[in-house]
Amino acid sequence: MxxxxxxxxxxxxxxxxxxxxxxxxxxxxxxxxxxxxxxxxxxxxxxxxxxxPAFVAEEIARAAADWSRYPPPRGTGAYAKACLAWLTQRYGLSAGMIDPQRMFLPLAGTREGLFFAALATTPADPGTGETPVILMPNPFYHVYAGAAAAAGAEAICVPATRENGFLPDYGALPPEVLARTTLCYYCSPANPQGAVASLAQLQDLIALARRYGFTVAFDECYAEIYTETPPPGALEAAAALGGTLDNMLVFHSLSKRSSAPGLRCGFVVGDPRQIRAIEGLLRVGSAGVPLPVIAAGTRLWQEESxxxxxxxxxxxxxxxxxxxxxxxxxxxxxxxxxxxxxxxxxxxxxxxxxxxxxxxxxxxxxxxxxxxxxxxxxxxxxxxxxxxxxxxxxxxxxxxxxxxx
Ligand SMILES: Cc1ncc(COP(=O)(O)O)c(C=O)c1O
Structure with missing residues (x-):
């Protein structure tokens, strides 16, 4: 460790x-x-x-008066609405599947959310005398490993090689490891290999997490960058499994989709228990997403071209x-x-x-x-x-x- x-x-x-x-x-x-x-x-x-797009600068200028306000931790209703409308359309979800009050938070990009997810899901002392485990693919985005270390968890890196289609098979891990797992990172499309999980693979992972009581952090920040067909998403998988977001967190941002990595604008949707815990951490450890950025982000999620x-x-x-x-x-x-x-x-x-x-x-x-x-x-x-x-x-x-x- x-x-x-x-x-x-x-x-x-x-x-x-x-x-x-x-x-x-x-x-x-x-x-x-x-x-x-x-x-x-x-x-x-x-x-x-x-x-x-040029309208990003226009929206930021239009909202300039809001530079004198602290960013509200829950963003704006318009931002939540734009993000959920985009998710609903992109993944063919039924309206109302995601409750914006309990299951949604704006983020300054996915990175801070991915980091706080480790702290939110991993108790400092699980009370079992055993070290909690955080799973991640190998290779991995370095933030997963840093977050696991910050949370005091044992990071277990699971092979994502050519032999297994460049995606980790967490279901093949020993039950003893899965029982200690608090969080598991899953990235599709994957950085760096570009592999995309099938809907069945996403469903299997959600089912595994529910069986063992851990949370999956689905890192979907590359969801809009694909060569032929739109990659399936974890929310589609959750819908096919009955529609609840138990044991899952799904992360999206505008960095790749809108070529706006400097804007620092994204969101997480997921299990209300974990969303509440992440909100608590963000309220003490994050500067929040400034309102002018939220205004520009709202327009970007609404615009497809x-x-x-x-x-x-x-x-x-x-x-x-x-x-x-x-x-x-x-x-x-x-x-x-x-x-x-x-x-x-x-x-x-x-x-x-x-x-x-x-x-x-x-x-x-x-x-x-x-x-x-x-x-x-x-x-x-x-x-x-x-x-x-x-x-x-x-x-x-x-x-x-x-x-x-
Ligand atoms: C796999 C992966 N996840 C998350 C991020 C963080 O992106 P952002 O915080 O800009 O959404 C990156 C950035 O490069 C990444 O490669």
Missing amino acids: TDRRDLQAFHPFGRLNSLLDGVPAGHSGIDVPELAAGEPTLLSVGEPQNQP HAKANRARYQANFTVAERVLGNRFGFRKPAGGFFLWLDVGDGESAAVTLWREAGIKVLPGAYMCAEDAAGDNPGTPYIRIALVYDAALTEAALARLGEIL
Whole structure:
């Protein structure tokens, strides 16, 4: 278990900076308008580079008087209504399935909610004499591991490899582990592999959580970024199981859907008991979502055309990746998300070579993984590449990468 005073230990970008420290960036020779001459190509961070719609700035300006108000922890009724209308339409839910008073909270992006979910579900002393467990996929978004450490839980990282379709099979864990589990993180579309869970897999996980009495945190922040068909969601699965949100929390945000990672705007819906606990934590530990941001977020959840255009950009990037990479590095077009998870043999050495030769920054896969029981890091052969630029830059960068590796 990691010391909660050292949560930075989980940060993959700190490790990447140390790896590249002292290695001069090479010149890529990539000549595209999106990049100033000689500027490095940063494919390591999943930060959408497209601009959100212009109406975001207009809404924020219109609500300027509200900068003098503290953010209300429950946002506004209009924001809740817009989020629930979007969920209802996106997942074909029946009206009234989600009670905004008891089952909904605005969040400053999914990250803070994913973090607080660990504290909300994991008692400091479970009274059983046993250490609580938080489950997560391996590879994982670093916040899951940091949250587990902060909650004093044992983090168990469950393989999400090519052999099992890049999704963790929590149902295969020993009953003793499941009995100690308080929370389980599940990401679909998955960062980094882009795997998408089927409706049946989501239903099975909810049923498992209800059988053992733990909560599933469904991280669906990539739900709107997909290559062909819209990924099923946990709320659809809950509807098929009868409609209650017991033992589940579902997280969404505008960072990826609307290319607005700087806006810090999202929400969680789920089990009223856990929502109440998260609200308590947010009220003491979060600054809240400012009202002008809530106003812009309301418009964004109501508007589909920009999300569609945004998705088309990523789809074009994957078409380019398919053309440039073929089946090299184990490439296959992922079902969702905007990352490539490429098997290059040795991810750390590939990251150093790409940086030194061409100023291309990628993330070694090992930095997103924990060692398995045998002491092996399953991410070692991989690099993660974020396809967050336009198709021209993507094409030039992947062609250069293909030449170098
Ligand atoms: C898997 C995953 N979950 C959650 C987040 C947090 O995103 P946000 O807080 O912007 O919604 C990210 C961000 O990159 C992510 O990759």
